[in-house]
Amino acid sequence: MPPHAANPNHPFDTVLMSNPLSTQLPHQPLDRRLSVAPMMDWTTRDYRFLARLITRHTLLYTEMVVAQAILHGDRDRFLDFNDEEHPVALQLGGSDPQQLAQATRIAGDYGYDEINLNVGCPSDRVQQGKIGAILMAEPELVARCVEAMQAEVTVPVTVKTRIGIDDQDDYDFLYRFVDRMEASGCTSLTIHARKAILSGLSPKENRDIPPLIYQRAYAIKHAFPHIEIILNGGVKTLNEVHEHMGEVDGVMIGREAYQNPYFLAEADRVVFGDDHAIPSRQTIAEQFLPYVERRYALGHAPKHSLRHILNLFQGQPGARRFRRHLSENMHKPGTTPQVLMDALSQLP
Template sequence: MLDWTDRHYRYFARLMSANALLYTEMVTTGAILHGRGDYLAYNQEEHPLALQLGGSNPVDLARCAKLAAERGYDEVNLNVGCPSDRVQNGRFGACLMAEPELVAECVDAMKQVVDIPVTVKTRIGIDEQDSYAFLTQFIDVVSAKGCTDFTIHARKAWLQGLSPKENREIPPLDYERVYQLKRDYPALNIGINGGITTLEQAQLHLAQLDGVMMGREAYQNPYILAQVDQILCGSQKAVISREDVIEAMLPYIEAHLLSGGRLNHITRHMIGLFQGLPGARAWRRYLSENAHKNGSGIEVVKQAFQNIQAEVTE
């Protein structure tokens, strides 16, 4: 979710669900330790929040995990699932599935210095190494070092020949393999990711697994998060309306603008708020055409919403 689930998106998402565990975009150890910016910055309202790390050096990962714990993150997640060339060249992401001993060493190094959970997100296989035995060997080696929480993207990754986008769509989904993993490792917390687009689907997965991760759907159709607490967590709290989400975002947007930020840094994450509803196109178009302009403020967001209301009442 590079460039997608930044702190602005996560603040927006948290308005709709108090219980969903939010993940940062993947941040490399090099960026945290040597970058010029503060790559661990977040808003306190985002909790519960997991830092998703990319790296393969146990010492560097341990340093970053310790910094994350000191900053108040609720979890550190090691990404062993991203298949992009840039990630492979840095020797992290999905290519690490071929090095379970190294992943285990990384997990162990992080667990030695933090009390918060250290978890792993991975695939069901890579390239021609996609047998169930390959997956279980990976789980065996990594769990032996104390990792008890795995999120499994139910597709294998082709490290050569497919783009990251194609790797999210072309390799077939195999949910049953993840279910079998849970049956064979009942003491582990096993979550699932990949191709999940409704909360009803999430309920079916949760009947057999411990967690469900949504990526693209939660970004492109963010209002799906508004019923997570009620449908999946048993909350009796009323579902927040889209209009109330917008109203709640306005003070946050104003604060961002006062600090020198631009409106489109935030509104780009709000484009899909009305996905599938009458007026959604008017909302998207107005924000896209106006939020990037110099001096744009909250009046752009208000006008975009008024355009929806006008289109719906015509």
């Protein structure tokens, strides 16, 4: 990969690292007070770069990557990321301890700050591979997976789960699951405060129809004070984050962080106490352009990067014109990153 000449006026204008370990610093304890959830097709490396322009401290997660894909597929495609994304965590999917251990060992060489095991996804497709929420019914197997993964890396191995599955959704069921995770050495657990219905509902419906029961996560934190409990599900504002922080250790934001990404601009001040100047939406878009240009030079079509910026100006004058110009033009053959500047010209 040819080097990119850095712009001293651009805080993130650095080389796109093909091997993040080349500049990786020793791992520091992760601050998980606020994180952006792993979301398929959304939390790609392009989105994560954009998000990092908005917030310095919020922990970012990759999409779920299946362990077998790492073992038998294009590892760089699944695991490469931009050094600017730190702190960044990889979410793995799988249920075979040996495969997960191998995938974790490989991923560890890329320099992720955390490896997370998916025990929460309810989709039919991942269930067929014995991945995701279906594993809640087998806490012993999950514990063996966690133990095998921990043996391969020095960074934290964490678990993301639901409060229950189908008719196994009472407090005792969740307590037994968390108790086994604690025994496995897991010290941080993210709980999506809805149960997963494994048949009859789509993944989208599973994000809306089962009711949120935040009190279940609160009770688990009270019962397991030595485990870090991160709450996920339905949180849309930083005020809500603040309210939950009295009961749990952190909050994970999902769809709102993608559909209205600029709301994260206040996160560093409100959640992390960092009073650095907040960049404007226009500045963020202009800082994103050199990144899109570098990806374009490497053969990455602009549409793949620019789709993540469509919602940056949500609620602002001219937002509809900005979004429409990008939507109508970024998919055209021969489109260059200039289409972003053209879209910005649509703003008042």
